[in-house]
Amino acid sequence: MTQDVTLLIVDDEPAHAESLARIFEKEGWTSRVAHSGAVALEELRKAPASVVITDLNMPGMNGAELLRAIKAISPETEVVLMTAFGTVETAVAAMKDGAYDFVTKPLKRHAIVKAIRQALEKHTLVAENRSLRARLAGLSAGPSIVGRSPSLRATLDTVRQAALSSATVLLVGETGTGKELFARALHDGSPRVNAPFVAVNCAAIPETILESELFGYERGAFTGAAQRKEGRFERAHGGTLFLDEVAEMSPAVQVKLLRVLQDGEIERLGGTSPVRVDVRIVAATNKDLATRVTEGAFREDLFYRLNVITVQLPPLRDRREDIPLLADHFLKLYTQKNGKTLSGFTRAAVTAMEGHTWPGNVRELEHAVERAVVLSRGAELNLEDLPLAVRAGAAAPSSSVAVDGRSLVVALGTTLEEIELRVIHETLRRTNGDKDLAAQILGISVRTIYRKLAGEDSPLPFAGEG
Ligand SMILES: Nc1ncnc2c1ncn2[C@@H]1O[C@H](COP(=O)(O)OP(=O)(O)OP(=O)(O)O)[C@@H](O)[C@H]1O
Numbered sequence: 001m002t003q004d005v006t007l008l009i010v011d012d013e014p015a016h017a018e019s020l021a022r023i024f025e026k027e028g029w030t031s032r033v034a035h036s037g038a039v040a041l042e043e044l045r046k047a048p049a050s051v052v053i054t055d056l057n058m059p060g061m062n063g064a065e066l067l068r069a070i071k072a073i074s075p076e077t078e079v080v081l082m083t084a085f086g087t088v089e090t091a092v093a094a095m096k097d098g099a100y101d102f103v104t105k106p107l108k109r110h111a112i113v114k115a116i117r118q119a120l121e122k123h124t125l126v127a128e129n130r131s132l133r134a135r136l137a138g139l140s141a142g143p144s145i146v147g148r149s150p151s152l153r154a155t156l157d158t159v160r161q162a163a164l165s166s167a168t169v170l171l172v173g174e175t176g177t178g179k180e181l182f183a184r185a186l187h188d189g190s191p192r193v194n195a196p197f198v199a200v201n202c203a204a205i206p207e208t209i210l211e212s213e214l215f216g217y218e219r220g221a222f223t224g225a226a227q228r229k230e231g232r233f234e235r236a237h238g239g240t241l242f243l244d245e246v247a248e249m250s251p252a253v254q255v256k257l258l259r260v261l262q263d264g265e266i267e268r269l270g271g272t273s274p275v276r277v278d279v280r281i282v283a284a285t286n287k288d289l290a291t292r293v294t295e296g297a298f299r300e301d302l303f304y305r306l307n308v309i310t311v312q313l314p315p316l317r318d319r320r321e322d323i324p325l326l327a328d329h330f331l332k333l334y335t336q337k338n339g340k341t342l343s344g345f346t347r348a349a350v351t352a353m354e355g356h357t358w359p360g361n362v363r364e365l366e367h368a369v370e371r372a373v374v375l376s377r378g379a380e381l382n383l384e385d386l387p388l389a390v391r392a393g394a395a396a397p398s399s400s401v402a403v404d405g406r407s408l409v410v411a412l413g414t415t416l417e418e419i420e421l422r423v424i425h426e427t428l429r430r431t432n433g434d435k436d437l438a439a440q441i442l443g444i445s446v447r448t449i450y451r452k453l454a455g456e457d458s459p460l461p462f463a464g465e466g
């Protein structure tokens with residue numbers, strides 16, 4: 001066998017372990033040795049093994065206990081047991097706990113090699129099968145991500161590659177650019193697809209509760225902790241934990257998260273022993289985390305741990321060719337949901353959408369189309385069905401408000417509403433869509449920006465924002 005295999009030999013008698021290691025070496029297999037169950041688990045924490053071969057009778061943690069521990073922390077590792085004649089029954093019982101096979105002592109070279117070879121084959125098959133399933137799932141999830149601009153395609157490529165590993169991924173992008181959508185795509189395209197995807201919004205959960213939400217607690221850990229509670233890390237075991245709005249995490253929780261990323265272990269509140277978790281972390285933020293680090297608001301060591309692979313989601317205004325595609329996608333989605341029949345958009349409507357700056361990105365577009373579908377009475381969606389802010393985008397070039405260098409030129413007779421909208425759009429354009437900065441420049445709140453852009457007659461497009 002030529003692929004990358006590693007074996008872990010567990011035996012409390014060093015001479016036995018050494019002779020096994022020599023046998024395996026002749027077969028071309030790399031092996032490591034541990035002289036107790038506890039050390040074996042330590043070794044597996046450092047690096048996984050394809051197959052563990054362990055003695056059943058050992059002082060301390062015996063082989064059957066070790067088997068159960070291995071199956072809990074690393075289910076894909078195959079385990080072969082070595083047993084004396086008297087304990088064959090124990091070995092048979094261990095098969096029910098997931099052991100692959102057992103060999104009886106005194107060991108015969110060909111028997112042990114055969115058992116290990118078969119265990120390795122099974123390990124390889126399971127791994128191949130899993131990656132195949134993951135790829136199929138990834139393909140079928142593909143169409144829900146719409147766009148063919150080069151920047152979006154490049155982002156998708158990064159995500160596809162990253163999905164195959166367990167490396168931590170940081171998704172960065174303005175609000176509404178699709179961070180959550182891509183986080184789910186990462187999970188769906190990964191070998192973890194059949195395990196849970198657990199999302200935590202670090203900004204939405206109060207600071208005092210976030211810690212117990214993430215790490216869980218033991219009964220009696222604090223007043224009101226009547227039952228032990230599993231945290232989201234434990235719930236995501238084997239799968240993916242999505243930490244949304246990670247920039248909002250308090251320093252105390254940042255320290256704890258750093259520890260999990262370093263050790264792969266969590267500690268429940270009020271708990272005394274660490275719990276091993278196998279979780280892939282995907283984090284997202286619309287803030288500039290590097291700046292937060294220089295400001296001292298975000299730990300530098302944690303930033304580097306999260307930032308192993310960074311996926312930058314491009315704002316919609318930088319990939320305008322995706323606008324008509326996304327608009328069609330949402331039109332189909334919402335006509336279906338609302339039981340309407342609409343054939344498409346008028347030319348004027350498309351031009352307006354292409355001209356708008358979309359500070360709320362894809363989410364803003366989605367809401368605009370949804371609203372238009374609900375309100376429309378014609379066979380096609382036209383300009384009048386779109387929110388005022390989008391219509392203003394269409395009117396801009398020929399409007400009575402023009403930009404001249406750093407000034408706005410306003411023709412008398414222009415409505416105040418139109419002037420306001422133009423000023424807001426122009427400011428957003430110059431701040432590259434940074435609505436916090438635009439709000440500061442304009443001396444209004446972010447919420448007011450959204451309200452003005454959405455028009456008085458339509459609902460807030462980004463509920464909960466601002
Ligand atoms: N490329 C895309 N194709 C199809 N739908 C998309 C695309 N990008 C985003 N969406 C949709 O737009 C909406 C907003 O996306 P999402 O919630 O992932 O944004 P976000 O980056 O997490 O925003 P926020 O920072 O405000 O939480 C969702 O309904 C999502 O399905």
Ligand SMILES: [Mg+2]
Pocket residue numbers: 179180244
């Ligand atoms: Mg989000």
